[in-house]
Amino acid sequence: MNIAIISPGPFSVPPVKGSSVEHDIDEVTKMIEPMHNVTIYTRQCATYPTSSVEENRRFIRVPYQGPKPYLRRIIHHIKKNKPDVILVENRPIYVLTLKRHFPKIPVFVNMHSHVYGSQPIISKENMKRAVRLATGFITNSEFLRQHFIRTCKIPANKIHAVHLGVDVxxxxxxxxxxxxxxxxxxxxxxxxxxxxxxxxxxxxxxxxxxxxxxxxxxxxxxxxxxxxxxxxxxxxxxxxxxxxxxxxxxxxxxxxxxxxxxxxxxxxxxxxxxxxxxxxxxxxxxxxxxxxxxxxxxxxxxxxxxxxxxxxxxxxxxxxxxxxxxxxxxxxxxxxxxxxxxxxxxxxxxxxxxxxxxFSWYATAQGYLNVFESVVPTQIEEKQQLLKTG
Structure with missing residues (x-):
């Protein structure tokens, strides 16, 4: 499976100064099995090159001058390298633009808190549209899952709780x-x-x-x-x-x-x-x-x-x-x-x-993959089997 992950933008992946969402992206993608290819879209910074490859992870770093130009640059790259699935990290508002450009690619949203799914960050109307257009949602706790089911009317079968991990x-x-x-x-x-x-x-x-x-x-x-x-x-x-x-x-x-x-x-x-x-x-x-x-x-x-x-x-x-x-x-x-x-x-x-x-990062990665594989088209599953058999 070819997976595109879009980080929120304000911080880099891997994080330089902290930033929990970017830390999660880095840790969980390390644990995604080699049969899958992961492209991580994040912001440019002085610490890292504009693009790099680490095993089955590819980092594409673009300038961040606000969410709209940031997402525009990412969309330009995705059009050339169409993934099987897109995971948006903590920015449901991105779904509205992504689905205009990629109506047939499954788009998931990984919500790390309630903040970016609530006013004033996103209007109720735009959140409703994001819920309708997104293929599914992931949360880091059952508490947060129930919050979005209750407040945003996300169908229970469309939102999945996957706990974060830690390397002890x-x-x-x-x-x-x-x-x-x-x-x-x-x-x-x-x-x-x-x-x-x-x-x-x-x-x-x-x-x-x-x-x-x-x-x-x-x-x-x-x-x-x-x-x-x-x-x-x-x-x-x-x-x-x-x-x-x-x-x-x-x-x-x-x-x-x-x-x-x-x-x-x-x-x-x-x-x-x-x-x-x-x-x-x-x-x-x-x-x-x-x-x-x-x-x-x-x-x-x-x-x-x-x-x-x-x-x-x-x-x-x-x-x-x-x-x-x-x-x-x-x-x-x-x-x-x-x-x-x-x-x-x-x-x-x-x-x-x-x-x-x-709470291992491997378990988190498997949780994400299970969510993706439950809804992606059958041909992707067939492609995965071909990769396994060589």
Whole structure:
């Protein structure tokens, strides 16, 4: 099967400064079997050549000067190299233009959150048109799938939940260098580290975490909170919300450490700094990748029941689920349990790692292929069989 994948455009694939959608594209396409040819359309950047080939993946990089000229250049290339299927990443609005040019090619949309399927990003009318024209939709959680079935009236048989994956290896290898990293951050060997990773935005609930950590610090003088992240991918801008976080943390002094944005390639080491990872989301997370990455590092997770988080974190097994409004009471209680009983903390870390192994990128890739192969024309299946037999 010849698969064309269209990235949203603002960031490159592989990502240079982070960007979760582009990270997903890179990781999942590495796991697509060699019998399939994948062309990834993404933006030009100084880090990569305009075109390159890695095994069965071909990267075509075009200038990004806004979505319309970006998509126009991609369409020009697709006309010369017609794929069997097109996957649009997180931009349902692209479907309207693509189907005008390629009415017979199946076009799928991979939705990573509700944002680009909602107003004001896309009008209700255009989303209805995209739902009608698209061959199908993929979401990264059953929660998000049900959201689009309910709000956009996507037929249940036209939208499929396929969980994201993680490669646990780099998170485990990172253990060998964690002592040095903790020293560089001025952390003592006996400090007990509560760790946060992610964007510094209100929906992620970092303010909830700091307020709850105040109570933790009162009962545990060894507790430290390390917050890694910026206002956006590669951005460390000091906006009003970050100023609010700094004000909340100021009375705690050295007990709270802010670390600026860290590229995704270095994050496995940073997760190992922590003993426990917190994801205090107050908005409805589609998936919450941080939980999965923390579990890949063998860390117990303390999270919330918002959105698709329960599909990843098993309460009282790989972590704890606490509603945001209960964190100021719940977090100190969980912290006390984890540190008063090392066996509980260690066992939960082991279960977290085993749970993470279930979410492989290979499984994600197979999920995508199963969706494509369920609807593509019969002749594509015949072509695939010819490739298998040589």
């Amino acid at each position: 290896t780099p998170y485990q290898v990172a253990k060998i260098a964690v002592k040095k990293m903790r020293q560089e951050l001025g952390l003592k060997p006996d400090d007990r580290i509560l760790f946060y990773a992610g964007r510094l935005m209100r929906g992620k609930g970092v303010h909830v975490l700091i307020k709850a950590f105040r109570q933790v610090s009162k009962q545990d003088p060894k507790a430290k909170l390390v917050i890694v992240g910026g206002t956006g991918y590669g951005s460390n801008r000091l906006n009003p919300y970050v100023r609010e976080l700094k004000r909340l943390a100021k009375p705690l002094g050295e007990k709270v450490r802010f670390v600026n944005f860290v590229p995704s390639a270095k994050m496995p080491l940073y997760y190992q700094i922590g003993d426990v990872v917190a994801t205090p989301s107050v908005w409805k997370e589609a998936f919450c990748r941080v939980n999965l990455e923390a579990m890949a590092a063998g860390k117990p997770v303390i999270s919330t029941p918002r959105g698709g988080i329960r599909e990843v974190v098993a309460h009282e097994k790989s972590g704890f689920i606490i509603p945001p409004k209960d964190w100021e009471k719940g977090l100190p209680a969980v912290w006390e349990l984890l540190w008063s009983s090392p066996a509980v903390r260690n066992e939960m870390g082991k279960q977290a790692l085993q749970r993470a192994k279930f």
